Amino acid sequence: MFADAMTSIKAYLYERAVSPLLGSLLISWCAWNYRFLLMLISDLKFPEKLRYIHVLYDSNFEFYCQGILLPLITSMVYLFIFPYPSKLVYKFSLKRQQVLNELKNEIQQNELLTFEKSQEIRNQLAKFERQSDELVERKERAIEDRDKEIIQLREEITALKEKKLNPDTKYGMNKSAHGGSELSQSDQEYEISEKLIKEIIGIALGIKNIDTIKSRNEYFGVILKKLYEVGGKYDFDYLLGDFKDRTKANFYIDEMIEQNLVQADYERKEYSLSQKVKSILIDLF
Numbered sequence: 001m002f003a004d005a006m007t008s009i010k011a012y013l014y015e016r017a018v019s020p021l022l023g024s025l026l027i028s029w030c031a032w033n034y035r036f037l038l039m040l041i042s043d044l045k046f047p048e049k050l051r052y053i054h055v056l057y058d059s060n061f062e063f064y065c066q067g068i069l070l071p072l073i074t075s076m077v078y079l080f081i082f083p084y085p086s087k088l089v090y091k092f093s094l095k096r097q098q099v100l101n102e103l104k105n106e107i108q109q110n111e112l113l114t115f116e117k118s119q120e121i122r123n124q125l126a127k128f129e130r131q132s133d134e135l136v137e138r139k140e141r142a143i144e145d146r147d148k149e150i151i152q153l154r155e156e157i158t159a160l161k162e163k164k165l166n167p168d169t170k171y172g173m174n175k176s177a178h179g180g181s182e183l184s185q186s187d188q189e190y191e192i193s194e195k196l197i198k199e200i201i202g203i204a205l206g207i208k209n210i211d212t213i214k215s216r217n218e219y220f221g222v223i224l225k226k227l228y229e230v231g232g233k234y235d236f237d238y239l240l241g242d243f244k245d246r247t248k249a250n251f252y253i254d255e256m257i258e259q260n261l262v263q264a265d266y267e268r269k270e271y272s273l274s275q276k277v278k279s280i281l282i283d284l285f
Contacts, residue, residue, distance in 0.1 A: 020079060028074035032066050153251065156216060160255065197261075197280050201225060211244040219243075219252040224261065227273050228281045236269045 204221025
């Protein structure tokens, strides 16, 4: 309890000691009564000190004015009046410092660089140039890869157009040696299409990672297999989102729609298997 009381007293005294009023009042009193302080620290004996104190404060005017009133007035002036001229002086000082800083910056800009500083700047410029060259090289490689992919797609489009212009070659229809067809065109188309669908489904079953697929039949097989696994219908975005190259996947889906392998419901945004393909896949699985 005694320790708590001492701590409380110390905290109270510290709070009073750091008070602006008490600090300024104490300094003012010391300034007005400096002779009293000098007498206290002198080597005079105690009776002589008492006699000098009586001499210093021999009247009420000196006691009250010099001891109380004048220190209080000085303290009030310091607290309430001194901040105004101090503010003006501080503002003027900051402006002068700003002018000096501007002058310093101007001189430094016109100053010649040292060899070490210029070498450091050259190294930084060389580093930035290397980074820029690397970015340009990566961009050129990306453009080159894209151009190769565009050329490949154009070749595939050209091949598809040629197949459309030569339907006998597309579906493998050959005349018999006796000049007659073995089957009608519609029957042979269905027979060959069924065989082709089974082949591309077999290719799809052997694919473990669809990110590695590249060929047309691989895309066909994976798309048909996915549509069959979800019941024959698949949302546009979900189906395309499964492929790494969505542009190529979308291209092959459009081709499958043209060949009546897949149907598109643009209102519901769904892909679905055609009835012919459904029957083939049901028999296959």
